[in-house]
Amino acid sequence: MPLGDSAITIVLGAERSTELLNRVHATAAALGAERLAEVQDIVPAYLGVAVFYDSLQASFSDVAAKLLAICDRRTALIADSDKIREHEISVTYDGADLAQVSASTGLSVDEVIARHSSRLYSVDLLGFVPGFAYLSELDSALQLPRRSQPRPRVPAGSVAIAGAQTAVYSLDTPGGWHIIGRTDRVMFDPSRDPPALLSAGDMVRFVPAP
Amino acid sequence: MDVFALQALNAIVGNAPASAALEWALGGGTLRFQIDCVFAIGGAHARATLMGRAMPSFTTCQARAGDELTVEQLTDGRFLYIAFGGGIDVPQILGSRSTYLPGHFGGYNGRMIARNDTLSLGPAPISPPSEGFTCPPELLPRYDSAAVRITRGPHADLFDDAAWHTLTETEFAVSTASDRTGYKLKGKAVSDAAENLPSDASCQGAIQIPGDGTPIVLMADAPTVGGYPKIAVVAEADLPILAQRSPGHTVRFQLVTIEQSQRALKRRASDLYTIGATGAASA
Numbered sequence: 001m002p003l004g005d006s007a008i009t010i011v012l013g014a015e016r017s018t019e020l021l022n023r024v025h026a027t028a029a030a031l032g033a034e035r036l037a038e039v040q041d042i043v044p045a046y047l048g049v050a051v052f053y054d055s056l057q058a059s060f061s062d063v064a065a066k067l068l069a070i071c072d073r074r075t076a077l078i079a080d081s082d083k084i085r086e087h088e089i090s091v092t093y094d095g096a097d098l099a100q101v102s103a104s105t106g107l108s109v110d111e112v113i114a115r116h117s118s119r120l121y122s123v124d125l126l127g128f129v130p131g132f133a134y135l136s137e138l139d140s141a142l143q144l145p146r147r148s149q150p151r152p153r154v155p156a157g158s159v160a161i162a163g164a165q166t167a168v169y170s171l172d173t174p175g176g177w178h179i180i181g182r183t184d185r186v187m188f189d190p191s192r193d194p195p196a197l198l199s200a201g202d203m204v205r206f207v208p209a210p
Numbered sequence: 211m212d213v214f215a216l217q218a219l220n221a222i223v224g225n226a227p228a229s230a231a232l233e234w235a236l237g238g239g240t241l242r243f244q245i246d247c248v249f250a251i252g253g254a255h256a257r258a259t260l261m262g263r264a265m266p267s268f269t270t271c272q273a274r275a276g277d278e279l280t281v282e283q284l285t286d287g288r289f290l291y292i293a294f295g296g297g298i299d300v301p302q303i304l305g306s307r308s309t310y311l312p313g314h315f316g317g318y319n320g321r322m323i324a325r326n327d328t329l330s331l332g333p334a335p336i337s338p339p340s341e342g343f344t345c346p347p348e349l350l351p352r353y354d355s356a357a358v359r360i361t362r363g364p365h366a367d368l369f370d371d372a373a374w375h376t377l378t379e380t381e382f383a384v385s386t387a388s389d390r391t392g393y394k395l396k397g398k399a400v401s402d403a404a405e406n407l408p409s410d411a412s413c414q415g416a417i418q419i420p421g422d423g424t425p426i427v428l429m430a431d432a433p434t435v436g437g438y439p440k441i442a443v444v445a446e447a448d449l450p451i452l453a454q455r456s457p458g459h460t461v462r463f464q465l466v467t468i469e470q471s472q473r474a475l476k477r478r479a480s481d482l483y484t485i486g487a488t489g490a491a492s493a
Contacts, residue, residue, distance in 0.1 A: 001362075002362070002443075003411060003416070003443060004361065004414070004444075005361070005471050005475050007411070009410065047410055048411075050413075055475060056475070059469070125409070127436075128434070129433060171313050190303045191303075195304065
């Protein structure tokens, strides 16, 4: 269906799941591999893929027909597991909300740190602001709703949790997640290629800084 | 924010459409030219003078080294654009010369222009149009138009007839809580779809309806994904009209089909082409 004049959303499912996310990533990769001249950007999300195109070059119905044909042709889309990259991100666990997370979850601070750093997370998608990666799945004991009052400014490099997800703030932005630590790693650098450290489908492990 | 004004001004000073220009909001100020160059202003209405002479909008003007351009005040609209022949010489980052303030990159060192900054221009265009060329007004967007066209968004079906009635039959005012990321609108609440949606792709012009029913239209610095339901999307052809609407001013939404909306956008593109071609012919 159209997402404004210059984008199409392809919905692949109704419920969030790991299987669906794999299909989303595979579909995004397959559409990207076609290198259609009118396509400008491909944005994978939880339930589907959005394709941005030059609407002066091609109409909605033309592009939609092309994309559907590609999706049909590639019926057995499987994520290319060879390409999965693993990242280790060193974290100083001294975030402003660490004590409150410990209180809300009933876990000791050391236990919060241990649970956060003992998992391998997958990059579900990038979004919000450049380089911001949504990572899942957070230990169920650490899952808390977002802060009721978002902070007007969260510094880049802040490691935070909310719901079933964790993330590293990539820019100084407003934010409502619980900040539990920080890292020196630069999540987004426009002079780097690619600028974002993480890509959808990558795996991430947080390591407590010595 | 107002891409049409930017591109039209670039066209009349003989630049490529994506050449860097100044986007000017809020207060007044003065620019001093250190070289001779062609320039033009437009977008928001402004009281502006070049060495005491009033500057008309969307009209090419020749500045001499030492001349001063003073913008006294924006009188209507929010964003004034000033395009210079040759374009402002700033590096292209990720395919763009624009400034992304939240990321501190792009444009002029990733920040707003400050007092005493010096901007360099690229090579002057080969065939700059003659001085005093004015864009035919019928080729410009109707900035005073009450209605802004929209198309159905990805979550259009989650909203009932009452919500759609509110969106398309009542007036909304642009709230003071509006910036380059989004314009918040004040008016009757658009009844909530009450769905907790997983984040999905977003775009400029998307009209999001958060829990309190207050529409937010995403603008130039829109996030790439978002979790609020998107009931509709503003037609790209009309985004400049909305972008120029100041806090307190009102807007009505008119639902059109995607075909109508894309046709309107093509019309804008052909108007831009005509502006460039007539400008060049006047040289």
